[in-house]
Amino acid sequence: MNAAARIESGTKVYGQGEAAVTALDEVTVQFEEGHFSAIMGPSGSGKSTLLHCIAGLDTLTSGKAFIGDSDLGSLKDKDLTVLRREKVGFIFQAFNLVPTLDAEENINLPLSIAGKKPDQDWFDSVVSALALGDRLDHRPAELSGGQQQRVAAARALVSKPQIIFADEPSGNLDSHSGAELLGFMQNAVKELGQTIVMVTHDANAASYSDRIVFLDDGKTVDEMRDPTPDTVLDRLKVLGG
Amino acid sequence: MFKAAIKSLLHHKTRLALTALSIVLGVAFISGTFIYTDTTSEAFDGIFDTAFEGIDVIVTSDSPFSFSQGVYFDEEIVDDVAGVPGVARSTATLQGFGVTIVGKDGEIVGASGPPKFAAFIPPDPQDWGPVTFREGVPPEGPDQAALDISSAELGDYAIGDTIVVVSPTEGSMEFTLVGTTGFGELDNLGGATFALFDLPTTQMVLDQPGKVDGVQVQAEPGTDIDQLVLEIQAILPSGAIAQSAQTAAEEQAAEIQQGLGFFSTFLLVFAFVALFVGTFIIYNTFRIVVVQRLRELALMRAIGSTRSQTLRIVLLEAFIVGLVSSAIGIVVGIGLAFLLRAALEGFGIALPSGSLVLAPRTIIVGMLVGVGITVLSSLLPAVQASRIPPIAAMSEGYTTPTRRSFTVRAVSGTVITLLGIAILLTGLLGDIPDTAARLTTIGLGAVVIILGAYVLSAIFAIPASQIIGAPFAWLFGASGKLAQRNAGRDPRRISATSAAIMVGIALITLVSVLAASISGTIDDVLDTGIEADLTVLPQNTFDISAGFSPDVAAGIDALPEVAATAQVQQGPAIVSTVAADGTSSEEETFITGVSDNALSFFDVFAVEGDAIPSQSGIVVDVGTAEDNGWTVGTDIEVLFEATGPAVLTLEGIVDGSFADGYTLSREGFVRAFESEADAQVLVQLAEGVTIEEGRSAVETVTADVPTIQVQTLDEFQSDISDQINQLLGLFTGLLALTVLIALIGVTNTMTLAVYERTREIGLLRAVGLDRGQTRRMILTEASIIASFGATLGVILGVGFAWAILNALRDEGFTTFVIPIISVIFWVAATALAAVVFALWPARRAARLNVLEAIAYE
Numbered sequence A: 001m002n003a004a005a006r007i008e009s010g011t012k013v014y015g016q017g018e019a020a021v022t023a024l025d026e027v028t029v030q031f032e033e034g035h036f037s038a039i040m041g042p043s044g045s046g047k048s049t050l051l052h053c054i055a056g057l058d059t060l061t062s063g064k065a066f067i068g069d070s071d072l073g074s075l076k077d078k079d080l081t082v083l084r085r086e087k088v089g090f091i092f093q094a095f096n097l098v099p100t101l102d103a104e105e106n107i108n109l110p111l112s113i114a115g116k117k118p119d120q121d122w123f124d125s126v127v128s129a130l131a132l133g134d135r136l137d138h139r140p141a142e143l144s145g146g147q148q149q150r151v152a153a154a155r156a157l158v159s160k161p162q163i164i165f166a167d168e169p170s171g172n173l174d175s176h177s178g179a180e181l182l183g184f185m186q187n188a189v190k191e192l193g194q195t196i197v198m199v200t201h202d203a204n205a206a207s208y209s210d211r212i213v214f215l216d217d218g219k220t221v222d223e224m225r226d227p228t229p230d231t232v233l234d235r236l237k238v239l240g241g
Numbered sequence B: 001m002f003k004a005a006i007k008s009l010l011h012h013k014t015r016l017a018l019t020a021l022s023i024v025l026g027v028a029f030i031s032g033t034f035i036y037t038d039t040t041s042e043a044f045d046g047i048f049d050t051a052f053e054g055i056d057v058i059v060t061s062d063s064p065f066s067f068s069q070g071v072y073f074d075e076e077i078v079d080d081v082a083g084v085p086g087v088a089r090s091t092a093t094l095q096g097f098g099v100t101i102v103g104k105d106g107e108i109v110g111a112s113g114p115p116k117f118a119a120f121i122p123p124d125p126q127d128w129g130p131v132t133f134r135e136g137v138p139p140e141g142p143d144q145a146a147l148d149i150s151s152a153e154l155g156d157y158a159i160g161d162t163i164v165v166v167s168p169t170e171g172s173m174e175f176t177l178v179g180t181t182g183f184g185e186l187d188n189l190g191g192a193t194f195a196l197f198d199l200p201t202t203q204m205v206l207d208q209p210g211k212v213d214g215v216q217v218q219a220e221p222g223t224d225i226d227q228l229v230l231e232i233q234a235i236l237p238s239g240a241i242a243q244s245a246q247t248a249a250e251e252q253a254a255e256i257q258q259g260l261g262f263f264s265t266f267l268l269v270f271a272f273v274a275l276f277v278g279t280f281i282i283y284n285t286f287r288i289v290v291v292q293r294l295r296e297l298a299l300m301r302a303i304g305s306t307r308s309q310t311l312r313i314v315l316l317e318a319f320i321v322g323l324v325s326s327a328i329g330i331v332v333g334i335g336l337a338f339l340l341r342a343a344l345e346g347f348g349i350a351l352p353s354g355s356l357v358l359a360p361r362t363i364i365v366g367m368l369v370g371v372g373i374t375v376l377s378s379l380l381p382a383v384q385a386s387r388i389p390p391i392a393a394m395s396e397g398y399t400t401p402t403r404r405s406f407t408v409r410a411v412s413g414t415v416i417t418l419l420g421i422a423i424l425l426t427g428l429l430g431d432i433p434d435t436a437a438r439l440t441t442i443g444l445g446a447v448v449i450i451l452g453a454y455v456l457s458a459i460f461a462i463p464a465s466q467i468i469g470a471p472f473a474w475l476f477g478a479s480g481k482l483a484q485r486n487a488g489r490d491p492r493r494i495s496a497t498s499a500a501i502m503v504g505i506a507l508i509t510l511v512s513v514l515a516a517s518i519s520g521t522i523d524d525v526l527d528t529g530i531e532a533d534l535t536v537l538p539q540n541t542f543d544i545s546a547g548f549s550p551d552v553a554a555g556i557d558a559l560p561e562v563a564a565t566a567q568v569q570q571g572p573a574i575v576s577t578v579a580a581d582g583t584s585s586e587e588e589t590f591i592t593g594v595s596d597n598a599l600s601f602f603d604v605f606a607v608e609g610d611a612i613p614s615q616s617g618i619v620v621d622v623g624t625a626e627d628n629g630w631t632v633g634t635d636i637e638v639l640f641e642a643t644g645p646a647v648l649t650l651e652g653i654v655d656g657s658f659a660d661g662y663t664l665s666r667e668g669f670v671r672a673f674e675s676e677a678d679a680q681v682l683v684q685l686a687e688g689v690t691i692e693e694g695r696s697a698v699e700t701v702t703a704d705v706p707t708i709q710v711q712t713l714d715e716f717q718s719d720i721s722d723q724i725n726q727l728l729g730l731f732t733g734l735l736a737l738t739v740l741i742a743l744i745g746v747t748n749t750m751t752l753a754v755y756e757r758t759r760e761i762g763l764l765r766a767v768g769l770d771r772g773q774t775r776r777m778i779l780t781e782a783s784i785i786a787s788f789g790a791t792l793g794v795i796l797g798v799g800f801a802w803a804i805l806n807a808l809r810d811e812g813f814t815t816f817v818i819p820i821i822s823v824i825f826w827v828a829a830t831a832l833a834a835v836v837f838a839l840w841p842a843r844r845a846a847r848l849n850v851l852e853a854i855a856y857e
Helices: A047-054 A077-087 A103-107 A109-113 A120-129 A145-158 A175-192 A229-239 B002-011 B013-051 B076-082 B149-154 B199-205 B225-235 B245-292 B294-302 B307-346 B360-377 B379-386 B406-429 B435-476 B478-487 B491-529 B541-546 B550-557 B596-600 B622-628 B666-673 B691-702 B713-756 B758-766 B771-807 B820-837 B839-847 B850-855
Strands: A003-014 A021-032 A036-040 A062-067 A088-091 A163-167 A196-199 A211-216 A219-225 B057-061 B087-093 B095-097 B100-102 B116-120 B131-136 B144-148 B162-167 B171-183 B193-197 B214-219 B240-244 B534-538 B562-578 B584-594 B605-609 B617-621 B635-640 B644-655 B662-665 B680-685 B708-711
Touching: A003 A047, A021 A047, A021 A211, A021 A219, A036 A047, A036 A175, A047 A062, A047 A163, A047 A196, A077 A088, A077 A109, A077 B771, A088 A145, A103 A109, A103 A120, A103 A145, A109 A145, A109 B478, A120 A145, A120 A175, A145 A163, A145 A175, A175 A196, A211 A229, A219 A229, B013 B245, B013 B307, B013 B360, B013 B713, B057 B087, B057 B225, B057 B245, B076 B087, B076 B214, B076 B225, B100 B193, B116 B199, B144 B149, B144 B162, B149 B171, B149 B193, B171 B193, B193 B199, B214 B225, B225 B240, B240 B245, B245 B294, B245 B307, B245 B360, B245 B379, B245 B435, B245 B491, B245 B713, B294 B307, B307 B360, B307 B379, B360 B379, B406 B435, B406 B771, B435 B478, B435 B491, B435 B771, B478 B771, B491 B713, B491 B771, B491 B820, B534 B550, B534 B691, B534 B713, B550 B562, B550 B680, B550 B691, B562 B596, B562 B622, B562 B666, B562 B691, B584 B666, B617 B622, B622 B644, B635 B666, B662 B666, B680 B691, B691 B708, B708 B713, B713 B758, B713 B771, B713 B820, B713 B839, B758 B771, B758 B850, B771 B820, B771 B839, B820 B839
Parallel strands: A036 A196, A036 A211, A088 A163, A163 A196, B116 B193, B144 B171, B584 B662, B617 B644
Antiparallel strands: A003 A021, A003 A062, A211 A219, B057 B214, B057 B240, B087 B214, B095 B116, B100 B162, B131 B171, B144 B193, B162 B171, B534 B680, B534 B708, B562 B584, B562 B635, B562 B680, B605 B644, B617 B662, B635 B644
C-alpha cells in the first residue's frame, strides 16, 4: 500500500523559551492512497496542526512531511502553492468559498488559477453526484450551509487531486446536511478511489472513515480500522477524551 | 478621552500620516500664498513709501483706459504747476513702453511678458523718486542712457559701453551707458526693463516731442498738501489729475502687486482643489478607521460609553489630525513662499529680499481651514461609529449598516447634479457683470456637479468595474477576474475612493480640452482666415500694442520678392455699446486699423455696406452689430485715449472667419490714435519666390529692428500653441499633484480591503493562488478603481470644457477639440500610478501567512 501523504518524526513547536508549546511531538504517521482517514483527538491534541503540516499550509519545526514523493520541507512557497493547487484539495469548516464568485466559478477556482480548462464530463459528474446542478449560478450568500460545503467538496474533487484534506467539514452543519456531505465523501473514496484525510472531534463523523488516528498531547496514541460510532465513542472513553 | 484618542491615532499612524498629507499640502498652499503676498506687499509698500520722500504732489494722467498707451501733455504744464502758490519745485515726468534694449549678444533683454519702458530720469537726485543709482550718473544729452541694473546685467553691459535701444518709431539707436539704477533695494520692477534718458532724448525715443506725462511737485514747507492738490488740480488741463504723493505711492504699489497677483490667485485655486480632494480622502480614511475599530468601538459601548461619547472620540481624533497637519502645512507654506520667490527670480522678476512676513491672519486662516475641513469630513464616519450597537462586539460578522437604497442615491445624485448644472449655466450664461463673482459661480457649479457625480458614481460602480476590469480578466486570468469582481464589491467605497481621482483628472481634462480647443480655433482662423506667406510682428505682447515703424512695411513692400503687404494696427478704445434692453454701457475693446488692400489678405466680406470704412467711419462684425442692434448708418460713440471722444458712422457690417470686433481704415486709425505704428505686417510673396528667399529678403529690412520676428503662418501658429502648451504644462503639473494625493486614497482602500478579506485571501492561497497572483489581484483592483475615477473625471472634464466653450462661442471659440492621446495618457498614467500606490497592501496580501489567514476570525 502506497502512502498518499506521510509525516516522519514530525515536531511542531509554537513560541519560544518558557512560552514554547509543543503541538506535535515526534509524530510519525502515514495515510494510504484510496482511503478515507480521520484524525481525532481532544482540543489541543495537535490534530489540526498535524493536518496543516501535512497539507503544506504550515511547516514542521523538525521532521519531514511528504505528499506523494514531494518533501514539503524542501519546497519554496511558489512550489508549495503549485503543489496545493494541483495535488491537494481542501474542505474547511467554514468560509470555504470566495463570496464574489458563483458556485461554478468557485468549483473551478483551482483550475482557473492554474490557467487550465475544466474537464467538462468530470465536472458534470461531480456536480450531479453532489446535487448542485441547479445551484451553479448562485453566489455563496445565496446557498445554504450544506450547499456551501458541497460546493467546497466539489471544488476539492474537480481538479482530481492526489489527496483531499478536510478540517471539520461538517462542524457547522446540522446533522442531516452533515450526514449527506460525509456520505458523499465516503462514496468519493469507495467509488472514485479518492484519498481523503479528515480532522474531526465528532465520533459520528469519524465513523464514516476507514481508519482513525487518535492524537493526544501531540502524540499518536492509538488507531482504529473500520470504525462505527459506538466503537469510536468507546475508544474515546478509554482514552479519557 | 483625549488619551484614548491619541493612542488610537498612534495605532493608525501610517494611514493617518498619508491622509494628513492632503491637508498639509492644501494648508501649505494657502499659507504660502498669504506669506508671499504679505511679504511682497510689505516690501513694495516700503519702497514706495520711502521713494516719494521729499515729493508732495504728483500730477499724472487720469486715463479711463486699463490698457493705457499713455496720455501726454505739453511741456508747459510743468511751468504752470510751478506757478501755483505753495509749490517750491516742479519736475517733468515722462515714460512709455515698447522700447526694447538689445543685449551685447544681439538678443532682446528681458522676458516676453513684462513691459519694456523708456523713461526720463531727472538730473537732480531729489527728483528720482523710487530710483536709486547703483553706479554712474544720470544721462545727459542725446548720446547717453542709463539702464536698470537687471537689464545691464542681462545685456552684459558695463558703464562706458555702447548700448542698443529699439524704439517703435525710431528703430535702432545707440547710446553710451553712463549709469545703472535700481528701485530701492530691488534690481527691477516685476521683470520690466527700463532705458533712462534726459527729457529731450526720452521725448525723441517715445516720439513725443515737447510732451511730458506728468509733474512731480515739492511743496514749500508748511503748505497744506490737500489744499495744494486742489489748487494744482484747478489749473490742470483735462485728463490730468493731481494726487498727494502718499496716495500715488499706494496706488503704484497696489498696481505692481496686482500684476503679481496672478500667482496668488492661481495658487489659491490650487490650494482649494487640494483641500477639496482632501475632503474625500479624509472622509474615506475615517470610514476605514471606523470599520477597522468596529469591535473596539462596540466594546466601549458595551462597557458603558454613550453614543455621543463615541461620536466625540472620532471627532476629537479628526481635530487632532487637522491641528497637527495644519501646523505642518503652515511650516511647509513658509518653505513654499521661499520657493515661489526663487522661482519668480528665476523668471527675472526681482522681489524684495526682506524676511518673510508671517501674519497672524495666515496662521488663523490656515488652522481654521485645515482643522475645519478635517473635522467636517470625519463627521459622517463619526456618526456611523456612534451607531455601532454594543452587540457588534460579540458577534463575528457584523458590518456597519450603510445600506441605503440606490433609489435614494439615484434621486439625490440627480437632483444635486442638476442643481450644479443650473449654477454652472448661471455662471456661464447669466448676467453677472463682476468677473470674480462669475468665476465663483462657475466654480461653485463645478463643485456641486462633482458632488452629484460622486453620489451617482456608486450606482455605476458595479457595471463600470466589470467593463473596465474585463481586459484585466482576459489578460491575467483568475487573478484578473477576482480583481474585477472585488472592485465592484463595495460600490460606496469605490466611489468614495475614485471621487478624489475624478476631481483631479476632471480638471486636467478640462484644461487640456480648453487648450486644445483654443489652439484648434486659432489653427482654423489662420488656415482659413489669412492669405499670406509671411507675417511680421514683434515678439512681445506689449510691443505689439506699441507697434513698430511704418518704414518697415514700406521697406518690405519695395522688395522685388514681395507682391503685396497689408498693414494692421491695433489700439484700445472705449465704445458705447447697447445692451438688449436698450441700456448703453462703456466697453473697453481693441480696435483694428487696416490698410485698403486688407481684403485680399483676410477672409472678411461685407454683409451690408462696405468692408473697409472711410476715415470717419467704422465697420463691425455681424455678431457685434446684432448684439447692439446697430445697422449701417448708426452713429457709434468711441473714446480714444489720444484724441478724445469721436462719433463714427457705421459704414459696413462684415462676416467671415477673420471678422471680429471693430475695424477702422488706416487713415481713420492714424487720425484717432495719432500713431502710424503697425502692430503687424502681412506679406504676400511674388510668384516664383520661395518662402525662404522671401524670408531672407524681408529679414534684410527688419535686421536692425531685432524686436520684430518674420514668420510663416505655420511658425506663428506653433508659437502660439507653444505658449498655450507652456501654460497647460504649469497647470497640469500642479493638478497631477492633486491626483497623486488622491491616489493615497487607493492605498487606504486597498489596505482596508486586504484587512477585511484576510480569510478570503488565505483561502485563495490555500487552494493555489501563488504570491505573485495574489499581488497581481490587489494591484489590478487598485488599477480598476483608479481607472474608474479617471474615466469619470474625463467625462466630467470634457463636459465642463464643452459648457465653457459653448458659453464662449460668441467670443470666437468655435472649435471643440478633445486631445484624445493626452486624455488616454492621463487615464493610463493614473491607472499605472495606482499600482504603485497599492504596492504596500498588495505586498501585505501576498505575505499573509496562509494558516493564520484561514484561522483568522
